[in-house]
Amino acid sequence: xxxxxxxxxxxxxxxxxxxxxxxxxxxxxxxxxxxxxxxxxxxxxxxxxxxxxxxxxxxxxxxxxxxxxxxxxxxxxxxxxxxxxxxxxxxxxxxxxxxxxxxxxxxxxxxxxxxxxxxxxxxxxxxxxxxxxxxxxxxxxxxxxxxxxxxxxxxxxxxxxxxxxxxxxxxxxxxxxxxxxxxxxxxxxxxxxxxxxxxxxxxxxxxxxxxxxxxxxxxxxxxxxxxxxxxxxxxxxxxxxxxxxxxxxxxxxxxxxxxxxxxxxxxxxxxxxxxxxxxxxxxxxxxxxxxxxxxxxxxxxxxxxxxxxxxxxxxxxxxxxxxxxxxxxxxxxxxxxxxxxxxxxxxxxxxxxxxxxxxxxxxxxxxxxxxxxxxxxxxxxxxxxxxxxxxxxxxxxxxxxxxxxxxxxxxxxxxxxxxxxxxxxxxxxxxxxxxxxxxxxxxxxxxxxxxxxxxxxxxxxxxxxxxxxxxxxxx
Amino acid sequence: xxxxxxxxxxxxxxxxxxxxxxxxxxxxxxxxxxxxxxxxxxxxxxxxxxxxxxxxxxxxxxxxxxxxxxxxxxxxxxxxxxxxxxxxxxxxxxxxxxxxxxxxxxxxxxxxxxxxxxxxxxxxxxxxxxxxxxxxxxxxxxxxxxxxxxxxxxxxxxxxxxxxxxxxxxxxxxxxxxxxxxxxxxxxxxxxxxxxxxxxxxxxxxxxxxxxx
Numbered sequence: 113x114x115x116x117x118x119x120x121x122x123x124x125x126x127x128x129x130x131x132x133x134x135x136x137x138x139x140x141x142x143x144x145x146x147x148x149x150x151x152x153x154x155x156x157x158x159x160x161x162x163x164x165x166x167x168x169x170x171x172x173x174x175x176x177x178x179x180x181x182x183x184x185x186x187x188x189x190x191x192x193x194x195x196x197x198x199x200x201x202x203x204x205x206x207x208x209x210x211x212x213x214x215x216x217x218x219x220x221x222x223x224x225x226x227x228x229x230x231x232x233x234x235x236x237x238x239x240x241x242x243x244x245x246x247x248x249x250x251x252x253x254x255x256x257x258x259x260x261x262x263x264x265x266x267x268x269x270x271x272x273x274x275x276x277x278x279x280x281x282x283x284x285x286x287x288x289x290x291x292x293x294x295x296x297x298x299x300x301x302x303x304x305x306x307x308x309x310x311x312x313x314x315x316x317x318x319x320x321x322x323x324x325x326x327x328x329x330x331x332x333x334x335x336x337x338x339x340x341x342x343x344x345x346x347x348x349x350x351x352x353x354x355x356x357x358x359x360x361x362x363x364x365x366x367x368x369x370x371x372x373x374x375x376x377x378x379x380x381x382x383x384x385x386x387x388x389x390x391x392x393x394x395x396x397x398x399x400x401x402x403x404x405x406x407x408x409x410x411x412x413x414x415x416x417x418x419x420x421x422x423x424x425x426x427x428x429x430x431x432x433x434x435x436x437x438x439x440x441x442x443x444x445x446x447x448x449x450x451x452x453x454x455x456x457x458x459x460x461x462x463x464x465x466x467x468x469x470x471x472x473x474x475x476x477x478x479x480x481x482x483x484x485x486x487x488x489x490x491x492x493x494x495x496x497x498x499x500x501x502x503x504x505x506x507x508x509x510x511x512x513x514x515x516x517x518x519x520x521x522x523x524x525x526x527x528x529x530x531x532x533x534x535x536x537x538x539x540x541x542x543x544x545x546x547x548x549x550x551x552x553x554x555x556x557x558x559x560x561x562x563x564x565x566x567x568x569x570x571x572x573x574x575x576x577x578x579x580x581x582x583x584x585x586x587x
Numbered sequence: 588x589x590x591x592x593x594x595x596x597x598x599x600x601x602x603x604x605x606x607x608x609x610x611x612x613x614x615x616x617x618x619x620x621x622x623x624x625x626x627x628x629x630x631x632x633x634x635x636x637x638x639x640x641x642x643x644x645x646x647x648x649x650x651x652x653x654x655x656x657x658x659x660x661x662x663x664x665x666x667x668x669x670x671x672x673x674x675x676x677x678x679x680x681x682x683x684x685x686x687x688x689x690x691x692x693x694x695x696x697x698x699x700x701x702x703x704x705x706x707x708x709x710x711x712x713x714x715x716x717x718x719x720x721x722x723x724x725x726x727x728x729x730x731x732x733x734x735x736x737x738x739x740x741x742x743x744x745x746x747x748x749x750x751x752x753x754x755x756x757x758x759x760x761x762x763x764x765x766x767x768x769x770x771x772x773x774x775x776x777x778x779x780x781x782x783x784x785x786x787x788x789x790x791x792x793x794x795x796x797x798x799x800x
Contacts, residue, residue, distance in 0.1 A: 231648065240768065277746075307701065
């Protein structure tokens with residue numbers, strides 16, 4: 113077997129679910145395809161899947177790490193969707209399951225391909241596959257959200273294609289024909305600094321739009337806030353990382369080609385700006401899903417800061433990608449449960465969450481503690497490492513700003529969470545919660561906890577190797 | 588050959604101005620279609636000798652950028668009964684002035700990039716940046732959602748022009764993938780426009796302003 117199966121299994125699932133008229137059977141297909149995908153990734157880590165010339169698929173630690181995260185989040189989304197569609201009927205019908213699996217196939221290509229042109233095509237495909245999912249509620253707000261999403265991301269990604277072409281031109285034409293293969297770019301002895309700079313600007317702005325970095329973030333709160341909850345979890349926990357991987361591929365090329373000094377400050381600057389703006393706007397939110405969306409922007413900012421600093425901070429950033437993504441996905445799942453019970457996205461309309469929905473309420477509070485970086489959860493450990501890297505590499509002011517923003521954000525979020533969690537519920541009824549809606553977020557919380565308490569040696573090794581290709585080192 | 592290539596590139600620039608100056612939506616879509624046909628023909632002139640691959644790609648580009656997508660947009664306009672006026676926030680004179688600036692900037696950028704080894708005519712790069720910027724002008728100064736799709740098409744055309752420098756070195760699979768993404772993207776945008784018209788009774792993206800902080 114070759115790596116093709118990681119693309120073909122979800123693709124076949126997408127076709128089957130597009131043709132199957134029975135909802136329950138479609139959900140079964142979705143679950144089976146998601147579980148098979150995760151199992152096949154396990155096989156790929158053990159070297160059981162050969163490289164493939166079709167789409168230039170190869171398996172490397174960085175791509176494998178992101179794809180594993182995507183697959184874990186996707187399996188949770190698939191399981192949550194089973195419970196979700198029993199409560200809220202998605203209006204998209206067959207498109208719902210089919211587009212979900214189409215997204216998984218496209219993400220697999222992004223994570224595995226060695227060709228930057230194919231990477232671009234696949235990233236645009238993830239935009240197109242998720243657009244119908246965001247539009248699923250079919251109301252005014254979701255139309256507005258999907259329109260902004262489609263237009264801004266498509267325009268941004270068009271610029272990334274321009275950057276991709278420029279990157280090919282940055283190679284010395286006298287030594288080798290311009291190539292868009294990552295492996296060829298990594299081996300290129302010399303990159304033309306002017307072309308590389310131009311390429312990096314367009315690639316960063318283009319893929320950065322999809323990552324939601326400030327100031328290209330304006331579509332993100334709308335899309336994440338209006339989409340059905342399992343889709344919000346998918347966008348926040350999986351899609352943003354897939355887009356961020358595209359930027360990391362360029363960072364890899366920069367490090368191999370001796371252009372790293374140029375891009376570090378850009379990543380740190382945009383990262384800090386994203387944290388700051390997201391933190392400031394977070395305070396103005398009256399809608400808890402939008403609040404989570406701004407928190408997503410903040411965490412993508414943290415990843416950019418870490419990868420820009422290099423050394424152990426890069427290791428911390430990759431670790432943080434795992435922990436924060438799982439925590440974000442879990443919180444979007446639970447916010448879906450809250451929405452089902454309270455029928456409102458307004459923070460002011462929700463009170464007594466822990467009494468009314470004991471399990472969801474507890475998961476909500478614990479999830480927030482995890483996401484805002486409280487020990488012993490993984491984001492605490494990874495942010496600590498990131499700060500150590502910032503101070504160690506001689507950027508104490510970055511560390512200072514980072515801590516200040518984090519403290520303010522924690523203070524802002526905790527007052528809102530406490531208001532939602534505590535107090536007396538307005539209605540005394542206690543709706544029974546389906547375990548399909550509780551097990552996926554609980555499982556993710558367990559993972560965030562384990563990742564914080566015990567970083568297994570194989571995972572630590574993989575994080576170290578992936579970080580080393582980005583100018584990082586293991587602690 | 589070179590004279591003919593330059594001629595086609597000038598026509599591409601002319602199409603940009605046609606889009607900027609137009610007061611009717613159908614005309615902007617037709618101008619974008621004409622540009623799409625020119626773009627399909629350009630690689631045949633730039634890179635000989637012709638192969639089955641290059642002919643297939645040229646035919647595909649002409650069919651998609653010149654006929655299929657504009658045809659779909661015109662059809663969608665008729666079906667959704669979109670009014671024909673453009674209602675720009677920047678008038679025709681201002682738009683043309685912005686277009687001239689875009690061309691000027693295109694030449695400045697083309698002169699600054701080290702194109703020596705790249706092997707494409709300088710006019711190609713200038714036209715690419717000018718078309719890209721024209722797309723941005725249309726995207727930012729036109730209120731109607733349908734016109735914004737045309738702006739996106741121009742932007743994509745600008746990127747395509749730049750890609751011609753590399754033509755022959757970008758695998759067919761990638762070129763096909765880019766075209767496929769474009770078709771599906773514009774198709775989904777068209778469907779969203781349809782629903783937008785039903786829900787909001789207008790294709791005015793300026794009215795899409797309920798989601799804010």
